[in-house]
Amino acid sequence: MIDVKVGDEIGLRGDRWLVTSCDGVSIVLQCSSDATTIELATSELLADESLIAARANRSLADVRILNQLSPERRRDAEFWYEQMHLVKYGLTSAERARFGDIAVEGTVAERLAMRRDDLRGRGIAVSMSSMWRRYGRFRKLGIVGCADHRGLPGHTRGSGVDARVYACLAKHMRRFEKKSTPSKKQVIEYATEELEEVGVTVPKRSRMYELLKELDRGEHTFGEASTRRSLANSPDRAFGKIRQLYPGQELQLDSTPLDALVLTPDGRTERADLALAIDVATRTIASAILRPKAASSVDATELLTKAMRPMQMHPEWEDAMSWARSILPHDMLPADVLAEHAAARPIIDIRGVFVDRGRIYVSEHFVRVLEMQGMNHRIASPRDPTNKPIVERTLRTIGEDFVRWMTGYKGRAIVHRGSHPEAEPLWPLTLIQPLLDEWVVSVYQPRSHSGLSLDVAPAMPVAPNEMYSGLTEFIPGRVRALTRDEWISLQPCDWRRINRYGINFERLIYDNDGARFHELRRSKSPNRQHDGRWEIRYDPGNMMRIWLRDEERQEWIECKWIRAKDAPTPFALDVLRHVVKLIGDKRHEIDAQVLRKLVDIHKRLGAGPPTNPTPQDKDLKPALEAAARGQTRAALRAVDAPAPEGASEPSERQPRNSADVPPVQPLSAVRTTDKW
Structure with missing residues (x-):
């Protein structure tokens, strides 16, 4: 007041x-x-x-303390208020209100002594210092000063510990912000040694542990190092929230390894990398890409191109879905139902992206693509995942609702891992990608999210598809999707000659039956900087076709692989390079050999792990591992060498410990049920 x-x-x-x-x-x-x-x-x-x-001295705000007192403490406060009132005025509060003030005889010390003697006669022992303390608080705060404030908000009590002890402990705790997690004993030893050097009395060991507990309030000094570093990078100010008002205003991009083992086309068992782009305003998963190794800058660009085109416009999507449906006919949605869900998925008009400081997101190629498309490029603080919480939470959702149901799930840490997750019937990465696409359009997009709601009804969660419809209904929007030529222009570039038989790219032959391509055979490109070679573009995830740039007509000519009609499914560039390395023939055309290897890989991956391995299956993995080390010819001899005459068939291979590793049976890769 x-x-x-x-x-x-x-x-x-x-x-x-x-x-x-x-x-x-x-x-x-x-x-x-x-x-x-x-x-x-x-x-x-x-x-x-x-x-x-x-x-x-007296504030009306202090009256709130009376409301927090227990009935016993409130009666005790009223009792001492009447006693101090008698000391000051000689009357109780009720008598003073009736008769008014009277002349009080004696000094305050005498009146306090008389009141103390009276209380002793009634069996209440109290010291003279307590009487003076209660009287001083009565004069300052009235009945509030007569209350017992212990345990109430605002009450402080001196600890008796030197302030330099607190400062020293806090100093040594800050030393481990960027280091490995220390123990409390280690910090106490550092602090004790420093305090003894300056002559400060060190509290007992148990008291030092209590002080550490008081100082470590949410700092995770003795917890996980990643959490401690993240908190240390956070700004020392109040948290804020940036609201995105329309779809595409900001897309958050990130990539992370999946907590599951998959089967790669070269026969190895490894974790896959997931690259994800999510729209902040609608929580729409704009694109999700799986790769058998760390994502590259080309994959980061593909996240944007997939987000700005319908799934039906991607060349490999229909083929991949058909192949997955042929392997898991009962677990996948019918084609017409899947088409309805895919049509309901929003097409995001990207205005800006928010990324971390990963190499692929700050590369020159990725930044150039953003500038060409007029997109804003924002970069998060270093080592601070809380800058982009939406994509981090979505990655966790995918891990809990999709990856956890995959065979070969290995847990998020070693303490959550089973005995032999690699012994489960793993499925190929090329099958997991269409299943993930189906889960996104049929499960994630139509499902309500607790953290997503409209301002007119904040208590009612909505789905990403509904949020997109609600925002675009009241906010003027536009449909901006990449055309075929724009999508091709964003693919990786290379330079090749047009021979009489076609284009030789990655040791495969690509050709076109059109009249225009026939005119360009054995001709030189008008671009003289590349020695007459022509510009071509290719999709690293689908090597069934490439595109040739016709500079005169300003158009792209599609050239298909000459064996594309016989190939069972599209294949990626990394698969092609491994197959070519495995073949090892550097002199002749290898299209037919590549096709045979691709068909063999397709059959093996589609059939799942065999229950009773044949001699060929037994020798395949060492050969592939040898090929990965560069020993291609030795690997081919090991695989293709005929079995010696008279050799008997080996018995069924059993696990090292049948009690720990049960026999492997082919199972579904993902449980596509309505319980997701």
């Missing part, structure tokens, strides 16, 4: 003033520096934010 009266000195507008007159309506002030006087209305003075005035 502000208390201003005549004779008080107050601060106003950066100067000191003396209150010379006050009639309740106006106040006359005299400046202490130049003796000038001003007259202000009382309301104007109190409303001035620069006013610095004395405050009354």
Whole structure:
């Protein structure tokens, strides 16, 4: 409560003033520096934010403490209030209200001693120092001062520990912000040694542990190092939230390894990398890409191109879905139902992206693509995943609702891992990608999210598809999707000659039956910087076709692999390079050999792990591992060498410990049920 009266000195507008007159309506002030006087209305003075005035000892805000007292403490406060009232006025509060003030005899010390003797006679022992302390708090705060404040908000009690002890412990705790997690004993030893050098009394060991517990309030000094580093990188200020008002205003991009083992086309068992792009305003998963190794800058660009095109426009999507449906006919949605879900998936008009400092997201190729498309590029703080919480939470959702149901799930850490997750019937990565696409359009997009709601109904969660419809209905929007030529222009580039038989790219032959391509055979490109070679573009995830740039007509000519009609399914560039390396023939055309290997890989991956391995299956993995090390010819001899005559068939291979590793049976890769 502000208390201003005549004779008080107050601060106003950066100067000191003396209150010379006050009639309740106006106040006359005299400046202490130049003796000038001003007259202000009382309301104007109190409303001035620069006013610095004395405050009354008793504040109405302190009355809230009485509401927090227990009934016993409240009765005790009322009792001591009456006792101190008798000491000051000689009457109780009820008697004083009836008869008024009377003359009080004796000093305060004498009256306090008389009151203490009276209480002793009633069996209440109290010291004289306690009487003086209660009387002083009674004069200052009234009944609030007579209450027992222990355990209430605002009550502090001296710990008796030197402040330098706190400072020293905090100093050594900060030493481990970027280091490995220490033990409490280690920090105490560092602090004890430093305190003894400066002559500060060190508390007992148990008290030091209590002080560490008080200082480590959410800092995770003795917890996980990644969490501690993340908190140390956070700004020392209040948290804020940036609201995205329309779809595509900001897409958050990130990539992470999946917590599951998959089967790669070269026969190895490894974790796959998931690259994800999610729209912040609608929580729509714009695109999700699986790769058998760390994502590259080309994959980051593909995230944007997939987000700005319908799934039906991607060349490999229909083929991949057909192949997956042929392997898992009962677990996948019918083609017409899947087409309806895919059509309901929003096409995001990307205006800006928010990424971390990963190499692929700050590469020159990725930044150039953003500039060409007019997209804003924002980069998060280093080592601070809380800058992009939406994509981090979505990655966790995919891990819980999709990856956890895959065979070969290995847990998020070693302590969550089973005995032999690699012994489960793993499925190929080329099958997991269409299953993930199906899960996104049929499960994630139509499902309501607890953290997603409209402002008109904040308590009602909505689905990403519904959120997109709600925002685009009231906010003027536009449909902006990549055309075929734009999508091709964003693919990786290379330069090749057009031979009489076609284009030789990655040791495969690509050709076109059109009249225009026939005119260009054995001709030189008008681009002289590349020695007459022509610009081609290719999709690293689908090597069934490439595109040739016709500079004269300003168009792209599609060239298909000459064996594309016989190939069972599209294959990626990394698969092609491994197959070519495995074949090892550097002199002749290898299209037919590549096709045979691709068909063999397709059959093996589609059939799942065999229950009873044949000799060929037994020798395949060492050969593939040898091929991965560069020993291609030795690997081919090991695989293709005929079995010796008279050799008997080996018996069924059993696990090392049948009690620990049960026989492997082919199972579904993902449980595509309605329980997701």
